[in-house]
Amino acid sequence: MDLIERYLGAVRWNLPAAKADDIIAELADLITARVEDREEMLGRPLDKSEVSQVLREFGHPLAVAGQYGDQRALIGAEVFPFYWFVLKVVLAIVAVIELVQIGGGLVVTGDFARTLAHGSGALVHALLYNAALVTLAFAVIERLGWLDAYLAKWKPEELPDLGKLRLDLPPKKRWEPLFEIGFGIAFLVWWAGGFTVPLAPHDADVRITGAAVWQGLYWPVVVLVWARIALSLIGFLRPHWKPMRAALILGCTAGTLWIAKILHEAGQIVTVVSTDTVKAARIQESLDKSLEIAVIVIAAVTVFQCAKELYQLYRERR
Numbered sequence: 001m002d003l004i005e006r007y008l009g010a011v012r013w014n015l016p017a018a019k020a021d022d023i024i025a026e027l028a029d030l031i032t033a034r035v036e037d038r039e040e041m042l043g044r045p046l047d048k049s050e051v052s053q054v055l056r057e058f059g060h061p062l063a064v065a066g067q068y069g070d071q072r073a074l075i076g077a078e079v080f081p082f083y084w085f086v087l088k089v090v091l092a093i094v095a096v097i098e099l100v101q102i103g104g105g106l107v108v109t110g111d112f113a114r115t116l117a118h119g120s121g122a123l124v125h126a127l128l129y130n131a132a133l134v135t136l137a138f139a140v141i142e143r144l145g146w147l148d149a150y151l152a153k154w155k156p157e158e159l160p161d162l163g164k165l166r167l168d169l170p171p172k173k174r175w176e177p178l179f180e181i182g183f184g185i186a187f188l189v190w191w192a193g194g195f196t197v198p199l200a201p202h203d204a205d206v207r208i209t210g211a212a213v214w215q216g217l218y219w220p221v222v223v224l225v226w227a228r229i230a231l232s233l234i235g236f237l238r239p240h241w242k243p244m245r246a247a248l249i250l251g252c253t254a255g256t257l258w259i260a261k262i263l264h265e266a267g268q269i270v271t272v273v274s275t276d277t278v279k280a281a282r283i284q285e286s287l288d289k290s291l292e293i294a295v296i297v298i299a300a301v302t303v304f305q306c307a308k309e310l311y312q313l314y315r316e317r318r
Contacts, residue, residue, distance in 0.1 A: 008024050063081055093186070209270065249313075270291065
């Protein structure tokens with residue numbers, strides 16, 4: 001049944017890869033046996049709600065998968081699978097934000113040793129700090145019994161179809177949507193001024209800032225990035241929502257092309273300031289030509305990517 005397959009897929013997603021096949025086969029046999037016993041007792045096939053009740057008796061997929069993991073004592077056995085899942089997502093997002101800052105510093109300053117040393121320290125501090133926050137939050141959740149209330153109400157019908165996602169995608173691509181979401185959030189934090197990536201070394205006699213055209217594009221860019229985040233999230237959790245995914249792909253493409261058109265018409269995307277006016281003019285002219293080409297290339301790549309993603313949706317539908 002589709003409901004059982006979705007349940008097994010959700011369990012498989014959180015199992016160690018080396019043991020997943022054997023565990024899923026064993027669990028499938030147990031579920032099938034219980035369904036057959038229930039059908040024999042009732043003298044008829046089970047309907048969807050009755051199959052759902054059988055799956056609820058087995059437990060939430062994260063809790064079931066946690067029973068097959070290594071023994072851990074950091075947090076209670078029932079809470080730990082949920083804690084571990086959230087911790088991995090939070091730390092991945094934090095790592096992306098910190099690595100963006102490190103990469104930006106390496107590119108613009110050229111001081112690899114100092115930037116890498118400072119960035120590595122900041123990365124470790126951020127990871128430890130956020131890990132402590134997540135741990136504290138789940139300790140509170142366990143103490144207050146909020147997870148028990150959730151486990152009592154969850155329904156198998158609400159599970160995403162992760163079984164097909166795991167089987168259809170290569171291992172390296174299974175987590176691509178999460179990395180895309182992480183990069184999107186990192187960009188929004190930077191866009192809102194959460195951290196800075198200088199466009200020129202601090203000690204240089206040149207300062208590069210965004211041109212006036214960006215003032216009117218602040219919110220359109222925010223909406224566009226959130227749309228891409230939503231697209232990645234839906235592709236990860238609800239891949240069968242193909243009309244919604246297609247609409248978001250077309251919307252993101254149209255938004256990107258519209259912004260590219262405005263930037264192309266503006267002519268000047270960044271402003272170069274320097275006490276040496278001749279030097280500033282030379283750098284400004286070079287950047288204007290380079291960025292004009294870059295905008296055209298980005299527009300072309302966006303159209304190609306849109307066609308590619310829509311074709312992939314079409315193949316999935318077939």
